[in-house]
Amino acid sequence: MPVDTKSPRHPDFTLRRGIGVGVAGIVSLLIAADVSWLASPSITPSDNPARSKTVPPATNRPNSAGSYETFRRVDPRRALTEALRTTDSPPRKQALLAALRDWARREPEAAAAWAQQQTVLDLTEAMTEIFATAEYAPRDAVSLAERLAQTKATIARDCGYALIFGLNRRGEFATSATYAATAPADVRRDLLIAAYHDWGRRQPEEALASAAHVSDPVARQIAFQSTLSGWARMDPEGLADTALGLPDGEEKKTALTKALRAWMIKDPWRAGDWILAHNNSLPTAEAVFRDNN
Numbered sequence: 001m002p003v004d005t006k007s008p009r010h011p012d013f014t015l016r017r018g019i020g021v022g023v024a025g026i027v028s029l030l031i032a033a034d035v036s037w038l039a040s041p042s043i044t045p046s047d048n049p050a051r052s053k054t055v056p057p058a059t060n061r062p063n064s065a066g067s068y069e070t071f072r073r074v075d076p077r078r079a080l081t082e083a084l085r086t087t088d089s090p091p092r093k094q095a096l097l098a099a100l101r102d103w104a105r106r107e108p109e110a111a112a113a114w115a116q117q118q119t120v121l122d123l124t125e126a127m128t129e130i131f132a133t134a135e136y137a138p139r140d141a142v143s144l145a146e147r148l149a150q151t152k153a154t155i156a157r158d159c160g161y162a163l164i165f166g167l168n169r170r171g172e173f174a175t176s177a178t179y180a181a182t183a184p185a186d187v188r189r190d191l192l193i194a195a196y197h198d199w200g201r202r203q204p205e206e207a208l209a210s211a212a213h214v215s216d217p218v219a220r221q222i223a224f225q226s227t228l229s230g231w232a233r234m235d236p237e238g239l240a241d242t243a244l245g246l247p248d249g250e251e252k253k254t255a256l257t258k259a260l261r262a263w264m265i266k267d268p269w270r271a272g273d274w275i276l277a278h279n280n281s282l283p284t285a286e287a288v289f290r291d292n293n
Helices: 012-041 065-074 076-085 089-106 108-117 122-132 138-151 155-171 173-181 185-202 204-212 215-232 237-246 249-266 270-277 277-293
Strands: none
Touching: 065 173, 076 089, 089 108, 089 122, 108 138, 122 138, 122 155, 122 185, 138 155, 155 173, 155 185, 155 270, 173 185, 173 204, 173 215, 185 204, 185 215, 204 215, 204 237, 215 237, 215 249, 237 249, 237 270, 237 277, 249 270, 270 277
8 A cells, every 4th residue: 555655644744844844944035135235335435445354144235146237236336335345356356346337437526536545456447447437428537537636646647547548448549649648747658658559559550640640759759659569569460561661761660670579479480471572671670680689
């Protein structure tokens, strides 16, 4: 005769009942945890990251990637607080940068103030996220960078770099180059190099045309050299071909030298074939070879 395991007298029935009650309790706890984070307080710029080393209880945070993304966009300042409390470095940094981006979409000035006070992120990296925010008009980003540089001279260079990297990420190369060319004298050279080197890597011909129109002769030469360096890094063959078409002179020699030096490191065999096919490049190639040895 088969045994009725559903009978209250059977030992398996008691075991199943206990498991069912336990699972129901766990489900209730998870549901409570998923909504409790909505009542969390907001961050203030004076929060000290050094005091937030412990991971908060699960009931204070969203428990899935989707819910956290929504949470971050709804309340980015609270998301910064949560990110500061975690001890897992790479995810923590990414969470901070993402929350800072979302905050900058609404309150760029407040986000910039927080970025200057925090000690977890590199200042240039943090400010870059703010200036790279698509909703932030380029002219407003430039205005904020200029105000910050005037208010606090010690961060002028960091803000300049951040503005250039942020604008360039949005494809605003001309805006960042103009800012660099008119920056204070003590940081102008470094910012010109950053702006034109990056532009030369991505849009070399446009960068070269822009460099030619820089009014100050010293700044113009820095912009020109930086554009060639960026171009040589990304496309030495393209720069070599362009260099041969330039008028004879120092600019042609400089362009060809930078191209061949980078190309010999990147792909020496292909560079050698190109040199042999262009006899007028041989003197420059021989000089580069001597310098490298």
